[in-house]
Amino acid sequence: MIKILLTSVKYGMRLAKPVFTTEGKLLIDKGAFLREGYVYKLLNFGINEVYVEWDKNQHPPEYIEAITEDIKNNARTAMIEVIENIKLAKAVDADEIKQLVGQMIDRLLNNKETILYLTDIRTVDNYTFEHSLNVCLYALILGIALAYDNAKLETLGIGALLHDIGKLATPDEILNKPSRLEEQEYEIIKRHVLEGHRMIMLVPDINEEVALIIRDHHERYDGKGYPMGKSGKEIHEFARIVAICDVYDALTSDRVYKKRIPIHQAIEYLISMGNHQFDYTLTRLFINQLAIYPEGTFVKLETGEIAEVIKENRQWPTRPIVAIKYNTEGQALKLPYSVDLAKQLNIGIVHSL
Numbered sequence: 001m002i003k004i005l006l007t008s009v010k011y012g013m014r015l016a017k018p019v020f021t022t023e024g025k026l027l028i029d030k031g032a033f034l035r036e037g038y039v040y041k042l043l044n045f046g047i048n049e050v051y052v053e054w055d056k057n058q059h060p061p062e063y064i065e066a067i068t069e070d071i072k073n074n075a076r077t078a079m080i081e082v083i084e085n086i087k088l089a090k091a092v093d094a095d096e097i098k099q100l101v102g103q104m105i106d107r108l109l110n111n112k113e114t115i116l117y118l119t120d121i122r123t124v125d126n127y128t129f130e131h132s133l134n135v136c137l138y139a140l141i142l143g144i145a146l147a148y149d150n151a152k153l154e155t156l157g158i159g160a161l162l163h164d165i166g167k168l169a170t171p172d173e174i175l176n177k178p179s180r181l182e183e184q185e186y187e188i189i190k191r192h193v194l195e196g197h198r199m200i201m202l203v204p205d206i207n208e209e210v211a212l213i214i215r216d217h218h219e220r221y222d223g224k225g226y227p228m229g230k231s232g233k234e235i236h237e238f239a240r241i242v243a244i245c246d247v248y249d250a251l252t253s254d255r256v257y258k259k260r261i262p263i264h265q266a267i268e269y270l271i272s273m274g275n276h277q278f279d280y281t282l283t284r285l286f287i288n289q290l291a292i293y294p295e296g297t298f299v300k301l302e303t304g305e306i307a308e309v310i311k312e313n314r315q316w317p318t319r320p321i322v323a324i325k326y327n328t329e330g331q332a333l334k335l336p337y338s339v340d341l342a343k344q345l346n347i348g349i350v351h352s353l
């Protein structure tokens with residue numbers, strides 16, 4: 001069994017796991033053979049990956065998941081162990097976390113294509129864990145773009161993975177409160193940076209910069225962050241990186257109290273906050289690493305049609321060249337045709353599928 005992007009699905013492949021909506025409703029059961037109508041239906045529900053049966057002797061398809069289930073499982077185990085030990089005030093063994101971050105670095109360095117598909121890694125369940133993992137991946141990608149060596153990548157990755165560890169000390173009622181936080185509750189949440197710093201300083205052999213990331217990831221470039229109100233380059237570069245990745249992932253993930261916003265809006269937000277909240281140079285570099293509409297992505301157009309991105313536009317990333325594949329009724333076109341959205345300014349992309 002492998003997980004593949006819907007855009008790489010070949011008709012006739014057999015589903016190895018049932019597909020559910022985010023509300024938990026069964027869409028297509030395991031064992032079904034994928035047909036054209038199914039792909040459209042799934043894309044329309046915002047699903048872009050499925051598990052299909054796969055014979056080990058076959059060549060893998062062009063796309064394989066951004067981050068393997070193995071890495072995810074290792075991450076889960078390592079994080080649970082760290083959390084348990086911290087809760088029990090036991091010594092924390094940082095080796096497992098180091099190994100895990102090492103695996104992620106190797107995978108990212110050996111598989112540049114992965115970067116394009118990072119937008120697919122999120123899931124709604126288990127927000128804190130997924131969020132930590134996403135922030136770690138984004139931070140590593142930015143670190144790689146900054147040509148960091150392995151030692152720096154490791155420190156950055158560990159700090160990013162553990163950046164919110166102090167939330168272990170925040171009561172669940174406050175963390176998962178579906179409504180607006182009272183001033184007083186917000187003050188309690190804010191404590192997670194100093195709590196986390198305290199927790200991590202108890203770990204033997206931990207790099208001090210890891211603790212800095214944890215303490216300073218809510219500092220803001222204009223000095224309006226917390227806990228100390230540091231500004232500009234006073235904030236360690238690693239913490240400036242994690243701040244961007246943290247906010248980007250929070251904006252683009254579903255939370256108990258708010259729905260995610262589309263990627264292009266999150267990007268616009270980050271840019272608009274440049275040098276107020278974030279280091280603008282790092283923000284630009286981060287955005288350059290995210291393909292907003294990577295080739296092969298399916299998008300919904302303002303006309304209601306579904307199209308596939310066939311060529312990115314680096315100058316104007318929200319206006320790639322697309323091939324219209326499905327009409328407004330969801331029927332596949334016998335002869336898909338291409339449209340350059342940089343020339344057809346009356347048609348925009350509503351969102352990617």
Ligand SMILES: [Fe+2]
Nearest residue numbers: 163164217218
């Ligand atoms: Fe945080």
